[in-house]
């Protein structure tokens with residue numbers, strides 16, 4: 001069994017260049033008429049922290065299920081460490097925290113986490129795992145008497161019960177309070193610093209922005225973006241313009257709607273907030289229209305806005321492709 005020092009350092013047996021962690025090769029998955037995953041190819045590398053983003057029903061959980069060998073692809077192949085997902089899991093190379101699935105009832109937290117430590121080929125000491133997951137104080141509680149956030153922490157403890165190379169987390173912080181979230185990500189950062197690969201699906205885009213060094217965006221089963229959070233924000237090409245109107249501004253506010261490249265406009269009191277895909281032209285037009293903006297600021301948009309933009313663009317492209325197809329009939 002590993003010591004707590006090994007738990008925090010990852011026993012020093014990993015590092016960049018130690019091979020391919022996971023590979024999807026032209027993977028699709030259908031459930032009857034529903035195409036949940038559509039021709040995804042990607043490779044995960046050692047030491048990466050990867051956020052998996054997508055709207056509800058995009059195909060994240062289905063992809064994770066295939067990564068873990070819980071579902072077979074309808075087409076294509078998934079490998080983990082060059083072999084089957086099943087073998088990687090049997091070898092204890094993967095720690096998993098899934099979104100759903102009840103925890104075993106009628107057992108205490110400590111018993112359940114100890115079981116996870118015992119069955120892991122390189123399991124850690126149970127007390128260390130309980131402490132790291134912040135559940136030492138509820139170790140003697142029955143698992144089915146926990147709050148939602150406490151249950152998540154127990155799932156987290158199980159995912160980190162041993163020295164795995166890949167940690168897969170499906171919406172891990174749902175139900176956690178702010179301090180639990182911060183503690184959770186501090187532990188995950190330490191896991192990544194130790195060279196482990198961490199893949200997490202989330203709807204909290206600010207978490208993806210601050211934690212992940214790579215962001216995958218899946219939409220309607222297709223991988224539509226793969227890069228750093230900065231790449232994805234730049235790809236959305238949006239800038240945020242904000243300013244206050246001066247009391248003497250008497251130009252028609254409707255003119256703001258007609259600025260070049262405006263994708264959204266919000267006027268609250270005398271404060272104007274604009275998202276624009278052509279900020280230079282929009283700012284010039286603001287002055288041309290006769291406004292005297294006070295405290296004008298132009299900045300990049302957050303990952304959330306970029307995500308909405310690129311998924312919206314994909315919807316528009318899909319819609320026009322299907323219209324073109326219909327017209328060709």
Ligand SMILES: Nc1ncnc2c1ncn2[C@@H]1O[C@H](COP(=O)(O)OP(=O)(O)OP(=O)(O)O)[C@@H](O)[C@H]1O
Nearest residue numbers: 031034035036054055056057058059060061062063
């Ligand atoms: N067992 C199933 N049978 C039929 N359809 C399914 C099944 N599992 C998933 N789907 C469908 O496949 C699509 C992708 O679902 P999936 O759960 O992978 O999405 P998700 O991105 O994880 O969504 P969420 O963010 O809401 O958890 C959805 O349209 C869903 O309804």
